[in-house]
Amino acid sequence: MQSQIKHTQSQIKHIHQQLVSKHISCVDLVQQKLDLLKQNSNGSVNALLDTYALELAQAVDAKIAKGENIGLLEGIPFGVKDVFMLQGTYTTASSDFLKQYKSAYTASAIQKLLDAGAIPIVKENCDSFGHGSSNENTIFGAVKNAQDETLVAGGSSGGSAVNVAKDYTVFSIGGDTGGSVRQPAGYNGVYGLKPTYGRISRYGLMAYASSTDCVGPLAKSVEDIRIVLNTISGKDIKDQTTYDSSQIDETTLENASGIKAVGYFKNLLENDAMDPTIKADFMDSLEKLKAKGIQVKALDFLDADTLVSTYYILAMAETASNLSRLDGTNYGNRINAENLIESYAVTRSENFSEESKRRIVGGNQVLSQGFSDEIYLKSLAIRDKISADFEGFFQDVDIVLSPVTPGLPPKVGDSLKDPLAMYLSDAFTVGFSLGQLPTLTVPKGTATGIQITAAKTEDERVLQFAHLLEETL
Known part of the structure; x- marks a missing residue:
């Protein structure tokens, strides 16, 4: 029987009708x-693209x-996390290093949206180079939560999540390496998708950890996620990891009848860092699914x-490698010293944030002789086991x-005092990144949402189940 439940309305379709009429x-x-x-008082803006957008x-x-006739996305205003190239605009990565850097070209995903007629209106605040889970590691000041400004917005795509939550943008394009779209989506009560790795081109997205970096949309409905995902997916000759993917049809989302069994990681819920209310609400959501006839299985994970x-x-190893190109020679803010080696050292010391330096130093350590066999290669083996x-x-x-997260959003300032606690807030997101799986944050079920994950390339199934979850919770 066709579901009669009314799903969250598509803002894209609603605005399209308003424009056409x-x-x-x-x-x-x-x-x-x-x-x-x-x-806005949330600190979500790095730069407004006002002249360009109004033209x-x-x-x-x-x-x-x-x-x-105009296309469905034509005229729809959207936000761009400030790690994506958009030709002629400042692309700062919220860093001192690139605060004067202007993009010489446009990222493939953003270009596809421009080709569809969507209008970028803002470059959005984020953790510097994507390094952070609270969006406080930025030269533009912390992004504050859309629902409570004393709390963090989550990172690293915090500005993108807040702008969607507050209706400042209809949708935003973020980047997700270990949860950077899904976690702030959960903290701010919006939908955020990390697609299957390679479904969307990374060309023009500043690399953090190339083997898990994904381009992902944030929006207020499953339908808007679907529309944007269809537009920006596909093979790109500029990114060898991309693959051809078929369009996801709206009508197929109503049919989740093929989904008979869901699993959950019982051992992760028993972690000491787990907030008891999030755990209780999550288990209650599973009971509601059981009542609908869906089988629920406990799984044992790492x-x-x-x-x-x-x-x-x-991630630290890859970012140390990726950011080695930033030395003030070709681009970025150069600081001259007595000689070339000193210039490199001062430029990198002064321009990277404390968190970025922590990750670069950690990455160089695990790649160094004597450590790489013990630490880096062992991690690669664990990654294979995860897959x-x-x-x-x-x-x-x-x-x-x-x-989506083991705990509630921390207060602004707390995460800076305890980087390890910030890393542990990613406990539920990083496994799916290492597995390169499609994963969607749905703002239902717990205070920070529920994460839906399917096998590789099964992005459609994730969206189907999101509809079923809307009907159930």
């Missing part, structure tokens, strides 16, 4: 959003005035400490469910 002009729509972004909006209004350690060893474990799990279950 001339209830609102595109210029007025964009100006309203820009005004809200100017006034694009005028072109959309001109098309409508001539009676021409412990949280192993997952977090493995992820951070590999094999997931293959086994998905022979038994169709979906894996988990909380």
